[in-house]
Amino acid sequence: MDQEFKKQETNSTGTGYLPGLAIDTVIFGFHESELKVLLLTYKNTGFFALPGGFVHEDEDINQAARRILFHRTGLKDIYLEQFYTFGDKSRHDTAPLKKIMAARGFFPEDNHWLLSRFVSIGYYALVDFTKAIPSPDSISDSCDWFNLTDLPGLMQDHQHIIAKALQTIQLDLDHKLIGFNLLPEHFTMGELQGLYETILNKKLLRAAFQRKMLSFGVLERIAKKWTGGAHKAPYLYKFISGSK
């Protein structure tokens, strides 16, 4: 899989890829009451960036997004949604990419395909934090979770892409049942509420939240969870539905 990058650098015309088209994925996770995104750093540069990639000539763009997602998290069958395509001409800034390549000892001609203007299709993914295993590759030093509230400086317009992704899931949360994708298979009502509160960035009323969630009829009560606290044990729930 890591040949992918060598292939991208070496063949200066980008044969085998759709020209000028990139995919960036905002991979959301949730842990300890914090919404997180997966970021990587490019080797020896300290640049933080969203996991992304390019589309093969014989590949649907959605397939490409899944491939990239799998590559970073090791996960298949993930909730993945295209949310916006970014194509301002101001995105075209070759400096960071040149540095990234230089740090690998590669000094491309100015007409190298990777230095041309790219339009990027944004996808967001919702993954179970406990199942996803971030994996760096030959081109990146690290690939790790960052709190959404405490992001490092990001390459290009990646900050903006994340903001737009967040905005999208905030809107989607109300009318699609997507929240569950961020939790482990079993969860308490309190955990689910905490997730909603974090995404929407506001407090919700406990009684009303529970009533509403149960009214959807997609939660199956599994067992009790004895947390060790001196109080009633919460139930564990699991998401059930034809659609996931």
Added chain:
Amino acid sequence: MDQEFKKQETNSTGTGYLPGLAIDTVIFGFHESELKVLLLTYKNTGFFALPGGFVHEDEDINQAARRILFHRTGLKDIYLEQFYTFGDKSRHDTAPLKKIMAARGFFPEDNHWLLSRFVSIGYYALVDFTKAIPSPDSISDSCDWFNLTDLPGLMQDHQHIIAKALQTIQLDLDHKLIGFNLLPEHFTMGELQGLYETILNKKLLRAAFQRKMLSFGVLERIAKKWTGGAHKAPYLYKFISGSK
């Protein structure tokens, strides 16, 4: 403006355009209780298609969408929204395009840029039917409104693009105030309700609809409209708001 097409055909490598990237616009209008979309036919082929175009090298994709929209309708300051990017590899079908070009007496090599695989960014526009003047150009025979309920056979996946656009405005209609863009400056409550009913494809309750619309506080009552009917005259309203 019509040189645009000659430029696209003649220069076989597509210099000046972003390669492999197209824009398709679903331009919605509303007239006589029918939702309409603007379609064009390519000269001497009878192919129906969405108005579309390509992105200039020095242009934001949103600018490109506005340029295409202006070119077709003569309108600026139109409500325009990107809704999805279509990039299945199955879209790549050179046959129709070859016929279109052949009908113009142009027979491109197989490696002509227009025959390569394209990813298309979909935009939808909401326009005042009474203001938009559909205009064909050198490459198209006609450019006309078609009822959404009675579309002709369309090129490639344009049917699917329209379906996705419709789905998007149905969802947007609830939480954005976008409906007004499809009506003339002044309209009655009945006309507004008819518009909503057509888009959502269901009957709404008159009293509740009126109460809700007025509660938004974005409607200014202008005057009465004497229709000639033997009944109370409805008020004319106008949309007022900082955001349009």
Added chain:
DNA sequence: TTATTATTGTATCATTATGTTACAATAATA
């Protein structure tokens, strides 16, 4: 001029959804 007709604007009440408070149930601990 006045009755008739169809449609509009809105009040009224019914129903449903949501906000809010309260309290019994219950694990762990003292």
Added chain:
DNA sequence: TATTATTGTAACATAATGATACAATAATAA
């Protein structure tokens, strides 16, 4: 066995929406 904190849910209050009813009023006909 009492205490504590938290959960699940009942109960009530308020707000939003569904449904019906009716007065207001342009045009037309008597």
